[in-house]
Amino acid sequence: MRQSTISITDAWPTTMFLCDWPDNATRAAAIIDHLRERAKGFKTPIASGIATSAKSGTGLIESPLDLFRTTSEPNLLALIAWIAGCVRAAASHANGGGVAPEKLRVEFTES
Numbered sequence: 001m002r003q004s005t006i007s008i009t010d011a012w013p014t015t016m017f018l019c020d021w022p023d024n025a026t027r028a029a030a031i032i033d034h035l036r037e038r039a040k041g042f043k044t045p046i047a048s049g050i051a052t053s054a055k056s057g058t059g060l061i062e063s064p065l066d067l068f069r070t071t072s073e074p075n076l077l078a079l080i081a082w083i084a085g086c087v088r089a090a091a092s093h094a095n096g097g098g099v100a101p102e103k104l105r106v107e108f109t110e111s
Contacts, residue, residue, distance in 0.1 A: 004082060006089045017090040021082050027075040034073045039063075068108045080108070 047064035
């Protein structure tokens with residue numbers, strides 16, 4: 001896996017963290033295909049039943065599952081790992097860099 005960088009901009013009063021996934025060009029199509037295939041099995045495109053007209057009119061699919069915890073698709077697992085790395089880098093920076101990013105644990109409670 002190629003190393004990505006995190007770009008940090010302190011713009012009063014908000015710090016912005018921007019990350020470009022270096023594997024996007026090679027992995028995105030497989031992730032999209034995987035998500036479309038999974039969506040075919042959903043009873044409704046909007047699992048919550050809330051604001052269905054507004055959401056489905058834009059093509060949004062609201063899944064009834066926690067995708068980050070239930071996937072075994074290798075490209076999506078790579079994306080999840082990269083996102084976790086970005087969150088660790090951002091958390092380390094936001095807390096003054098006192099803890100190295102690799103010492104932080106990231107857990108996604110819902111996706």
